[in-house]
Amino acid sequence: MRARESALGRAELEAIVREAGPVPDFAAALRRPQVAVIAELKRSSPSKGTLDASLDAADRTRRYVAGGAAALSILTEPSRFGGSLADLRDARAAVPVPLLRKDFITHEVQLLEARAYGASAVLLIARALDPSELAELGAAATALGLTPLVEIRDEAELTRAVGIPQAVIGVNNRDLETLVIEPEVGARMIPLVPADRVAVYESGITDAAGVARAAALGADAVLVGSSLSVAADVEGTLRALAAVTRTGRG
Numbered sequence: 001m002r003a004r005e006s007a008l009g010r011a012e013l014e015a016i017v018r019e020a021g022p023v024p025d026f027a028a029a030l031r032r033p034q035v036a037v038i039a040e041l042k043r044s045s046p047s048k049g050t051l052d053a054s055l056d057a058a059d060r061t062r063r064y065v066a067g068g069a070a071a072l073s074i075l076t077e078p079s080r081f082g083g084s085l086a087d088l089r090d091a092r093a094a095v096p097v098p099l100l101r102k103d104f105i106t107h108e109v110q111l112l113e114a115r116a117y118g119a120s121a122v123l124l125i126a127r128a129l130d131p132s133e134l135a136e137l138g139a140a141a142t143a144l145g146l147t148p149l150v151e152i153r154d155e156a157e158l159t160r161a162v163g164i165p166q167a168v169i170g171v172n173n174r175d176l177e178t179l180v181i182e183p184e185v186g187a188r189m190i191p192l193v194p195a196d197r198v199a200v201y202e203s204g205i206t207d208a209a210g211v212a213r214a215a216a217l218g219a220d221a222v223l224v225g226s227s228l229s230v231a232a233d234v235e236g237t238l239r240a241l242a243a244v245t246r247t248g249r250g
């Protein structure tokens with residue numbers, strides 16, 4: 001794995017993590033009678049440009065939770081998504097629900113950062129990691145008390161994800177190279193996620209009908225970013241998304 005700089009050094013991060021209290025359980029929060037909504041704090045995106053640069057992380061995350069979000073995804077990637085670890089820290093201070101650190105994680109120190117800044121879960125993108133890196137980062141995350149959300153797009157990646165005992169499985173409809181939303185990916189892959197795993201349908205949801213389609217496939221949760229970032233009535237929009245009954249798989 002390549003070396004990576006962190007604002008805080010490893011020793012400082014390890015000291016913070018040693019003192020850190022428990023965080024709420026990400027996977028448990030996603031098992032509820034309704035499809036659980038993971039609402040994403042997203043300032044900008046490569047496909048849509050700036051969504052809302054002036055967004056206040058504490059205010060926005062409180063609205064998400066008031067609207068019924070089960071968990072939140074906090075983009076911490078700065079160059080393409082305008083995120084930061086400060087957003088993660090501010091969200092942790094503002095709301096009680098589990099937080100996912102959403103970033104391109106390739107190095108173990110990013111897991112320490114995630115835990116130190118209050119995350120309950122971390123995104124691991126199967127396509128961006130070779131199989132041994134994915135397995136190592138998955139085990140390291142679990143050892144730190146973080147749930148890995150392993151993002152997949154095909155059967156081979158699903159097999160690798162399911163090999164990580166504590167992993168929650170995310171199916172991303174968006175091709176991260178072309179940025180195109182391909183609903184057929186979720187339609188094919190969500191039903192294949194083993195029934196004892198939490199399955200998250202990611203990207204491209206704009207309304208409750210989209211959540212209902214994910215529910216019909218058997219998704220336990222949906223991850224919604226862009227459409228919430230630009231919603232005029234954030235709480236009302238979320239309340240509609242969070243009211244869809246889950247059907248389950250198998």
Ligand SMILES: O=P(O)(O)OC[C@@H](O)[C@@H](O)c1c[nH]c2ccccc12
Pocket residue numbers: 040102103125151172174202203204205223224225226227
């Ligand atoms: O904004 P959308 O279409 O609702 O998508 C949210 C989320 O799924 C998307 O931000 C995402 C999914 N996987 C990623 C990996 C990296 C960065 C971003 C992502």
